[in-house]
Amino acid sequence: MHDQLSQTFQALADPTRRAMLAKLSLGEANVSDLAKPFLKEMSLPAITKHLKVLENAGLVTKSRDAQYRPCKLNGAPLKDATDWMEHYRIFWEASLDRLGEYLKTVTAKEKETTKKKKTAKGKNHGRKK
Amino acid sequence: MHDQLSQTFQALADPTRRAMLAKLSLGEANVSDLAKPFLKEMSLPAITKHLKVLENAGLVTKSRDAQYRPCKLNGAPLKDATDWMEHYRIFWEASLDRLGEYLKTVTAKEKETTKKKKTAKGKNHGRKK
DNA sequence: CCGATATTTAACTAAATGGTTAATTAACCA
DNA sequence: TGGTTAATTAACCATTTAGTTAAATATCGG
Numbered sequence: 001m002h003d004q005l006s007q008t009f010q011a012l013a014d015p016t017r018r019a020m021l022a023k024l025s026l027g028e029a030n031v032s033d034l035a036k037p038f039l040k041e042m043s044l045p046a047i048t049k050h051l052k053v054l055e056n057a058g059l060v061t062k063s064r065d066a067q068y069r070p071c072k073l074n075g076a077p078l079k080d081a082t083d084w085m086e087h088y089r090i091f092w093e094a095s096l097d098r099l100g101e102y103l104k105t106v107t108a109k110e111k112e113t114t115k116k117k118k119t120a121k122g123k124n125h126g127r128k129k
Numbered sequence: 130m131h132d133q134l135s136q137t138f139q140a141l142a143d144p145t146r147r148a149m150l151a152k153l154s155l156g157e158a159n160v161s162d163l164a165k166p167f168l169k170e171m172s173l174p175a176i177t178k179h180l181k182v183l184e185n186a187g188l189v190t191k192s193r194d195a196q197y198r199p200c201k202l203n204g205a206p207l208k209d210a211t212d213w214m215e216h217y218r219i220f221w222e223a224s225l226d227r228l229g230e231y232l233k234t235v236t237a238k239e240k241e242t243t244k245k246k247k248t249a250k251g252k253n254h255g256r257k258k
Numbered sequence: 259c260c261g262a263t264a265t266t267t268a269a270c271t272a273a274a275t276g277g278t279t280a281a282t283t284a285a286c287c288a
Numbered sequence: 289t290g291g292t293t294a295a296t297t298a299a300c301c302a303t304t305t306a307g308t309t310a311a312a313t314a315t316c317g318g
């Protein structure tokens with residue numbers, strides 16, 4: 001998985017890393033700032049590694065300030081990610097529409113109760129249709 | 130990594146799986162349809178596994194039609210993913226805006242040449258330097 | 259220079275990922 | 289019924305991931 005987009009999605013596929021990005025969205029923070037909320041759950045080197053994943057994905061840049069490493073969020077790779085997802089927007093808006101449609105239907109037809117009920121509903125493992 | 134959002138991003142973090150979604154965005158397709166473009170690079174069971182990842186992430190649903198398994202794209206999980214990313218939009222538009230700003234500036238102020246140039250520009254977070 | 263603080267590196271481990279080949283299941287069709 | 293097609297499952301393997309502890313590096317501050 002070497003392409004940029006995969007790396008971006010991969011980096012986002014972890015709640016710790018997303019939380020770190022959320023923190024960085026509030027402003028620069030050094031490593032121990034970023035680590036603080038997680039030090040009960042994991043060690044500092046674990047944080048360093050997560051940060052490295054974010055850096056490799058280009059989502060975070062690190063600079064130097066004495067012994068500190070102030071980190072900065074770089075949103076650029078997220079643009080390509082949203083651009084990719086944008087192509088699929090219709091596929092969730094469509095289903096929401098259908099949900100709305102469905103809700104209208106059920107509320108409207110509340111009188112027309114229990115018509116057909118025992119048509120093979122479950123797995124119907126044996127055959128098709 | 131058990132949360133839905135992580136699973137969604139994880140599923141998207143692979144070009145084969147994204148290509149399968151792209152194909153499904155054109156309409157239903159059964160497993161061998163989906164596999165066809167990749168059978169030179171990988172085996173059918175590999176495709177089955179990728180498909181399973183997409184199913185587990187809720188991005189694809191599979192039904193039965195005789196020996197075929199028609200697959201359908203379900204965009205719903207992508208909504209949460211884009212919603213998440215939406216919070217960061219400013220972080221890529223910011224840089225693009227600054228680019229636009231910059232472009233306006235240079236073209237507009239082409240007469241007013243080189244005014245102030247060396248005012249501390251960076252973050253200068255801690256202190257040093 | 260010394261000790262403390264901030265962070266990384268090394269070495270290791272367990273589990274997940276992405277792939278393989280071979281075998282199995284299921285349904286069609288002639 | 290038997291052969292063919294569609295797809296999954298099993299068993300296995302290599303690599304990556306996510307974590308650990310312990311040691312190393314670098315910089316500040318007195």
